[in-house]
Amino acid sequence: MSSTGCTILGSAVLTLFLAGYLAQRYLPPPKPKIVGIDLGTTFSCIGAYQAGTGEVNILEDKLGRKCIPSIVAFNGKDILVGHAAAEQAEHNPQNTVYDAKRFIGKGFTDEELQKEVGRYPFQMVISEDGMIRYQVHHADENGNKEMTPEVIGSHILRQLKETAEHRLDAKVHRTVISVPAEFDEQQRNYTRKAAELAGFDVLRIITEPTAAALAYGLHKKSGIRNVLVVDLGGGTLDVSLLNIQGGMFLTQAIAGNNHLGGQDFNQRLMSHVLQQIADHFHRQLTDPEDMQALRLAVEDTKQNLTYHDTATLSLHIHSFHGKVSLSTEPIHYELNIDRRTFENINSDLFDKVLEPIDRVLEATELPREDVDEIVLVGGSTRIPKVRRLIREYFGKIPNTSIEPELAVVMGSSLQAGVIGGMWPLTVSAIEQRSPVLKKIHVQ
Numbered sequence: 347m348s349s350t351g352c353t354i355l356g357s358a359v360l361t362l363f364l365a366g367y368l369a370q371r372y373l374p375p376p377k378p379k380i381v382g383i384d385l386g387t388t389f390s391c392i393g394a395y396q397a398g399t400g401e402v403n404i405l406e407d408k409l410g411r412k413c414i415p416s417i418v419a420f421n422g423k424d425i426l427v428g429h430a431a432a433e434q435a436e437h438n439p440q441n442t443v444y445d446a447k448r449f450i451g452k453g454f455t456d457e458e459l460q461k462e463v464g465r466y467p468f469q470m471v472i473s474e475d476g477m478i479r480y481q482v483h484h485a486d487e488n489g490n491k492e493m494t495p496e497v498i499g500s501h502i503l504r505q506l507k508e509t510a511e512h513r514l515d516a517k518v519h520r521t522v523i524s525v526p527a528e529f530d531e532q533q534r535n536y537t538r539k540a541a542e543l544a545g546f547d548v549l550r551i552i553t554e555p556t557a558a559a560l561a562y563g564l565h566k567k568s569g570i571r572n573v574l575v576v577d578l579g580g581g582t583l584d585v586s587l588l589n590i591q592g593g594m595f596l597t598q599a600i601a602g603n604n605h606l607g608g609q610d611f612n613q614r615l616m617s618h619v620l621q622q623i624a625d626h627f628h629r630q631l632t633d634p635e636d637m638q639a640l641r642l643a644v645e646d647t648k649q650n651l652t653y654h655d656t657a658t659l660s661l662h663i664h665s666f667h668g669k670v671s672l673s674t675e676p677i678h679y680e681l682n683i684d685r686r687t688f689e690n691i692n693s694d695l696f697d698k699v700l701e702p703i704d705r706v707l708e709a710t711e712l713p714r715e716d717v718d719e720i721v722l723v724g725g726s727t728r729i730p731k732v733r734r735l736i737r738e739y740f741g742k743i744p745n746t747s748i749e750p751e752l753a754v755v756m757g758s759s760l761q762a763g764v765i766g767g768m769w770p771l772t773v774s775a776i777e778q779r780s781p782v783l784k785k786i787h788v789q
Contacts, residue, residue, distance in 0.1 A: 377514055377515075377516050378394035378395055378396065378397070378514060378762070378763070378766065379520065379766040379767075380520040380521060380522060380549060380762035380765055380766040381394050381405075381510050381518055381520070381521050381522075381759065381762055382394070382395070382402070382521065382522050382557075382755055382756075382757070382758030382759030382761065382762040383503065383506060383521050383523045383524065383541075383546075384523075384524050384554070384754040384755035385416070385447065385499060385503060385523060385524070385525075385537065385540070385541075386416055386447065386579060386580075386754075387416060387445055387447040387448060387579055387580060387581045387607075388415065388445075388580025388581050388607070388609070388725075389414065389415055389416060389579070389725070389751065390413065390414055390506060391404055391405075391412055391413040391506070391751070391752065391755045392404075392405050392506040392507075392509060392510050393405060393752075393756060393758070393759035394510065394513075394514060394759055394762070394763075395760055395762055395763025395764075395766070397763075400763075402561075402755075402756045402759040402760060402763075403513075404752055404755060404756070405506075405509050405510050405513040405514070406509070406513065407428075409429075411429070412751075412752065413751055413752075414429060414502070414505060414506070415431065415444070416444060416445075416446065416447065416502050417431040417432050417435065417442060417443070417444045418431055418442075418444075418446075418498045418501045418502065419431035419434055419435065419438055419441055419442040419443070420442075420443075420482045420483060420484030420493075421434060421438055421441065422484075425484070425501060427501050427502060427504075427505045428502070428505055435638070436635070436637060436641075437634055437635075437638075439467035439468065440467055440468050440469065440482070440483070441468065441482045441483050441484065442467075442468065443468055443480050443482070443493065443498050444466075445466070445581060446480075446495040446498035446499055447495070447499070448462075448581075448604060449470075449477075449478040449495040450495040450496055450499060450536045450537060450540065451477075451495075451496070451529075451530075451532045451533035451534070451536030451537065452477075452478070452532075452533060453477060453532075454472055454476060454477070454478060455472075459471075459472055465605075468480055468481075469481040469482075471492070473492075477494065477495075478494070479492040479493065479494060480492065480493045480494075480495075480498070495536070495540075496536050496537075496539045496540040496543065497540070498540075499537070499540030499541075499544075500541070500543035500544040501544075503541055503543075503544035503546065504544040504545065506544075507544055507545060507546065518546075519545065519547055520546065520547045520548075520762075520766075521546045521547070521549065521762065522548075522550045522551075522552055522759070522761045522762040522765065523537065523538075523541055523548055523550075523551055523552075523758065524551070524553065524554045524754050524755070524757070524758045525537050525551055525552075525553060525554065526553070526554055526602075527553040527554065527555050527556075527584065527586045527597050527600045528584070528600050528602065529553075534551050537551065538551065549765055550761060550765060552757070552758055552761055552775065552777065553586075553595075553597065553777060554575075554586075554723070554754045555573075555575035555577070555584075555586035555588055555595075555597070555600075555721075555723075556588065556597075556757065556775050556777055557753070557754045557755075557756075557757025557758045557760075557761070558575050558721050558723045558753040558754055558757055559573055559575065559588060559590060559595065559757070560756075560757035560760050561748055561752075561753045561754070561756035561757040561760065562719075562721055562748060562753070564590055564721070565590055565593055565595070565775065567719075569718065570590060570718045571589055571591065571718055572587065572588070572589060572712060572716055572717050572718050572719075573587070573588045573589075573590055573718060573719045573720075573721060574587055574588075574703070574706070574717050574719070574720050574721070575587075575588065575721045575723060576699075576703065576720065576721070576722055576723065576736060577723040577724045577727075577754075578606075578607060578608075578699065578722075578723075578724045578727050578732060579607050579608065579723075579724035579725060579726060580607045580609050580724075580725065580726065581604075581605070581606075581607040581608070581610075582602060582603070582604050582605075582606065583602050583603045583606045583607060583698075583699065583702060584600065584601075584702075585601045585602060585702040585703050585705075585706050586599070586706075587599045587600075587706050587710055587712065593775055593776050594776050595775050595776065595777050595778070596778050596779070596780055597777070597779050597780060598710050598780045599709045599710045599780075599786070600706070600786070601702035601703075601705045601706045601709075601786035601788055602702050602786075603698060603702060603788045606695065606698055606699070607724075607726055608648070610695055611648060611688075611692050611726065611729070612644050612645060612648060614691045614692050614695065615644050615647065615648060615683075615688060615691065615692075616641065616644045617691075618687075618691050619640065619643075619644060619659060619683075620640070622681055623663075626679070627677075630666065631663065631666060632666070633663075633664060633666070635664060636661070636663055636664055636665065639661060640661055643659050643660060643661050644659070646659075647659045647683055648688070648729075651683070651684075651685045651688050652728050652729060652730060654685075655685050656683065656684045656685070657682075657683055657684075658680055658681070658682050658683075659680065659681045659682075659683060660678070660679075660680050661678075661679045661680075661681075662676040662677070662678055663676060663677040663678075663679055664676050664677075685730065689731045692731075696731050696732065696735060699735060700735060700736075700739060701788045702786065702788045703736075705786045705788060709786060714740055715740075715741070717740060719745060720736060720740055720744035721744065721745045722736070722744050722745065722746050722750050723750050723753045723754060724750050724751065725750060725751045727746070727750045728750060733746065761775060
């Protein structure tokens, strides 16, 4: 090439770089093309990667809430989703469906179903293909009264889609969605189907541990290889051991307990409070409205005990045994609860948190001191006792700088930004499973 040709080519390249720089500096950033979604067992949320800043915005609903309960209720002709569904659950338990993620794309035998039936107030049956169906007092457009887990998931995803379109002021059709590391191909396909029913085109499915590790930028850190992700949410505990090399995420082992989470801690605290109320008033609290108010008060108390040594549970009791109290005004009841009491009544449940961690390390023959990073995901990892147990087990402080409820959706949104070509560009995760992947279930 002649010197003149080199000069022209160099000028063209310089012009392109300068145009890109000026565009990034002075033009408004493009709107996100793809969103990231965490379709959780208990809560779900949606986020978007922002061009220019490289930050992830968790898209809030109209009331400023970042996550919605993964609950769908059928109330007459109405379908309620998220907070609206949760608020009426006590009055409409047989038609309020939750925990659908546990059942999506998973086959069940009659014996396996019977173990699950007692945990839920709504009715479940097995179809001819061995999949779960929910029987509700509501018919879809085809007259069917049996809803599938993927249909329940689609209602949740549709509400997240509406939230994203409201916040971004643009139509949203494409997404990266996360799933548990243990999900097999069928469970992933049914999750994809739920998203498609909601109007999404799923460009990629990413595992939750990989998404969490991405959110923390562990793929960018030198010397980080073995990462343990502990995901303790409202209803499940999942532990994954990843080996990270640059943008390569190798899942070596996974273990978990499908019936351990914040709901279980709440139930123990609720039973304790109910006993205190019975001892104080010599009557049992059974009124549905009072029970729903108590559940909300228990959740508030648990959250307060995360940040304070003591908390006051406050409740207005309207009736006992379904009868209105003799007083014209509700009975105001308060109970002081300290953190030690909360930890004592849940002591055996807290001990179970370490069991899958033990099993994962045993299966991979990895000494605990060779774990380079511990990542905590899920709202229940905020509980001081949980953090203390894990810190003492490994002798190091786990990663908690990102809100644990949002780590997965942040990682999913980062991947969405990469796929969408948003700048500044970051590494796209390449996921693999170990050929000898250890999958362990702890009950």
